[in-house]
Amino acid sequence: MIVPYNYLPMQFSNHDAILADWEKLIQSTEFTLGSYVENFEKLFAEFIGSKHVIGTNTGTDALILALKAIGVGPGDEVISVPVTFYATIGAIVAAGAKPVFVDIDDRYQMDVNQIRGAITSKTKAILPVHWGGAAPDMPAIMGIANEHGLKVVEDACMAPGGRIFEKNSGTFGHANAWSMHPLKPLNVMGDGGMVSTDDDELANWMRIYRNHGMVDRDHNRIWGVNMRLQPLQAIVASHILKTVHVTVEERNKNAEILDEGLKALAPFVNVPPRPIGYWETYSLYMAKFHKRDELMKYLNELKIEAKIHYPVPLHLQEAARDLGYKEGDFLNSEIYCKEIMTLPAHQYISRDQLEYMLSSIANFYSTL
Amino acid sequence: MRVPYTAFKIKNAPIRQKLIQAFEQVIDSGHYIQGPNCAAFEQEFALFCGSPFASGTSNGTDSLHLILRAMGIGLGDEVITAPNSFIASASTIALVGATPVFVDVTEDLNIDPYKIEQAITSRTKAIIPIHLTGRPAKMLEINNIANKYNLFVLEDAAQSVGAKLKGKRVGSWGDAASFSLHPLKNLHAFGDAGIITTKNANLIERFNISKNHGLKNRDQCDFWSFNCRLDELQAALLRIQLQELEHWTEERRELAFRYNELLKPYVKVPEEGLDEYHVFQTYVVLAENRDELQKFLRDNGVEALVHYPTPIHMQPAAAGLNYKPNDFPVTQQLSKRIMSLPLYPGLTHEQQDLVAELISTFYKK
Numbered sequence: 001m002i003v004p005y006n007y008l009p010m011q012f013s014n015h016d017a018i019l020a021d022w023e024k025l026i027q028s029t030e031f032t033l034g035s036y037v038e039n040f041e042k043l044f045a046e047f048i049g050s051k052h053v054i055g056t057n058t059g060t061d062a063l064i065l066a067l068k069a070i071g072v073g074p075g076d077e078v079i080s081v082p083v084t085f086y087a088t089i090g091a092i093v094a095a096g097a098k099p100v101f102v103d104i105d106d107r108y109q110m111d112v113n114q115i116r117g118a119i120t121s122k123t124k125a126i127l128p129v130h131w132g133g134a135a136p137d138m139p140a141i142m143g144i145a146n147e148h149g150l151k152v153v154e155d156a157c158m159a160p161g162g163r164i165f166e167k168n169s170g171t172f173g174h175a176n177a178w179s180m181h182p183l184k185p186l187n188v189m190g191d192g193g194m195v196s197t198d199d200d201e202l203a204n205w206m207r208i209y210r211n212h213g214m215v216d217r218d219h220n221r222i223w224g225v226n227m228r229l230q231p232l233q234a235i236v237a238s239h240i241l242k243t244v245h246v247t248v249e250e251r252n253k254n255a256e257i258l259d260e261g262l263k264a265l266a267p268f269v270n271v272p273p274r275p276i277g278y279w280e281t282y283s284l285y286m287a288k289f290h291k292r293d294e295l296m297k298y299l300n301e302l303k304i305e306a307k308i309h310y311p312v313p314l315h316l317q318e319a320a321r322d323l324g325y326k327e328g329d330f331l332n333s334e335i336y337c338k339e340i341m342t343l344p345a346h347q348y349i350s351r352d353q354l355e356y357m358l359s360s361i362a363n364f365y366s367t368l
Numbered sequence: 369m370r371v372p373y374t375a376f377k378i379k380n381a382p383i384r385q386k387l388i389q390a391f392e393q394v395i396d397s398g399h400y401i402q403g404p405n406c407a408a409f410e411q412e413f414a415l416f417c418g419s420p421f422a423s424g425t426s427n428g429t430d431s432l433h434l435i436l437r438a439m440g441i442g443l444g445d446e447v448i449t450a451p452n453s454f455i456a457s458a459s460t461i462a463l464v465g466a467t468p469v470f471v472d473v474t475e476d477l478n479i480d481p482y483k484i485e486q487a488i489t490s491r492t493k494a495i496i497p498i499h500l501t502g503r504p505a506k507m508l509e510i511n512n513i514a515n516k517y518n519l520f521v522l523e524d525a526a527q528s529v530g531a532k533l534k535g536k537r538v539g540s541w542g543d544a545a546s547f548s549l550h551p552l553k554n555l556h557a558f559g560d561a562g563i564i565t566t567k568n569a570n571l572i573e574r575f576n577i578s579k580n581h582g583l584k585n586r587d588q589c590d591f592w593s594f595n596c597r598l599d600e601l602q603a604a605l606l607r608i609q610l611q612e613l614e615h616w617t618e619e620r621r622e623l624a625f626r627y628n629e630l631l632k633p634y635v636k637v638p639e640e641g642l643d644e645y646h647v648f649q650t651y652v653v654l655a656e657n658r659d660e661l662q663k664f665l666r667d668n669g670v671e672a673l674v675h676y677p678t679p680i681h682m683q684p685a686a687a688g689l690n691y692k693p694n695d696f697p698v699t700q701q702l703s704k705r706i707m708s709l710p711l712y713p714g715l716t717h718e719q720q721d722l723v724a725e726l727i728s729t730f731y732k733k
Binding site: 006007008009012013015019022025026027029031032057058059060061064085086087089090092093094181182188189190191212213214218219220221222223224225226228230231232233308310311312314317318319 | 374376388391392394395396397398399400401426427428429430433455456458459462463550551552558559560581582583584586587588589590591592593594595597599600601602674676677678680683684685686
């Protein structure tokens, strides 16, 4: 039995509606922002309950745009985590600031108890990540930020459809970044992203900066960039948005089955706590596994496409050499990278496939 | 009869089926990021330009930005360019922390090679000549100066895919070149897209890593960087468009030369210099009483545009550079006379005749 990680051919097997809209787009020649992008921005703003949404070319661009909008620049420090995708930290550096890491907790999220210790006179913002689609303790993070007069940018790239009690992920911070990369719960057929905010001024600045600093066709108020969301991807996103709640619900059902099966394999497997009120998107279904590398090889040979997100924490990447961190600085993150594994748990995984994964993992440990 | 500035649907009708087929193939493949179509398009485009390497990007602005970074240009450096281009030619210089230094143009709308040398300082690192409107810049002279002072040459070829100088295509003259594949360009995607060419093996390696988060491979990040990838879907569509480019360009040129014959009694028409192959991405005439003429044409259904009415050195964004309007007298003069007329494959002779008739009527008044 194959358990595929990539579900895109299944998700887009019926693409007639997208293709029809695409042909309309060509007729309209609205290739630079325009009504398709605006329409999606409005739909997503309603979906998460945010006042403004600004479509961007990628999730990375969204992070850079949000950080620049809240005023992060050279000389500033931004607090984030070493367990995230490279772009989170790349965006801080792109904005001209210095990344400062704090460790993760047992849910693989920013450890809120370490934030205060990392704040200096240069700290401008906190950049918590909804890693895997599970939310960090956003109310606590906002409390610390307010206490110290800091801004918050949520990296909500994996979080569309997630929430903490009744409040949606990506609506806590001052400006929040989203990705629509193909393997996200809200996805397009290529790269895409957006920033959400309730602040009119930030939204206005971001709209100008993402389109060459143009206030109109002939006037550039500031040196800007081209970070526009493509209309074609806005069309795809508008269609997929209708399915996000169902997708996330399906993934939660799968996660529940995996959680139960894997908990029975303790102490070989360590499933993260799932606190009440945190509705995860399971963009990545992750747990820690004893003898991870051998297990993954075994599963991959069985055509179970398990993956690692990611094997090296960012403070130990070549790119981070100038930040002066060393091995042992963030122990939870380092252990995480050695033990973590992602299992396919997306909306197209069947009950049989889930059981097959669980029995395969059980088989692996039974031979130890 | 109306003459719109662009007419997308006409141009694409004959290849509609091929485009839809390519679209569906990519969807079914499930491979939407940096797949086989990106790699194939890069190879085909490099071959087309006569350059050893090409790398697809998210747009022309990102291309310029990442090439400048790959060249190691940053804070404290100066880069020479022309002030009559699209804003991205200069904004990307500012984006990497360097200072844009402008040099005036000649009547061909391209940078004046004889004014470059006096703008060079000890901080100058590169020259960005723009092949504006589809006409190649004076690359022989520019390359000579660059060699003399050991400067990089970055061709801004956003408007000039396929243009040639002495039979050699743009994109094969400088150390690197940046192309935009925006929908309004001669070779275009159906959204934002770009591509670069270079002859420098180190530069392409650095560039390819820098457009994908600084990732040497999936798990190793060599330097913090950006996401500026060409979409696989756009690459598949671009491969089909590339096959049509030469005959689209020929049609464009025929129409441009026909315009020239019709319009030369009234306005200064765009020329093709000796050893040049002009691709007329925009058909720009120099007109007296330009603003009234533009209004007259627009009132009569002809969508004439101006690229661009405010030179970059006079934009609010450039205020910090402290230029004055008359620092670049040719640019300043041209900005009051330039006007872009509708030109694209599928534009009819009747539409051209109407444009000519209106312009003639205007000047007889």
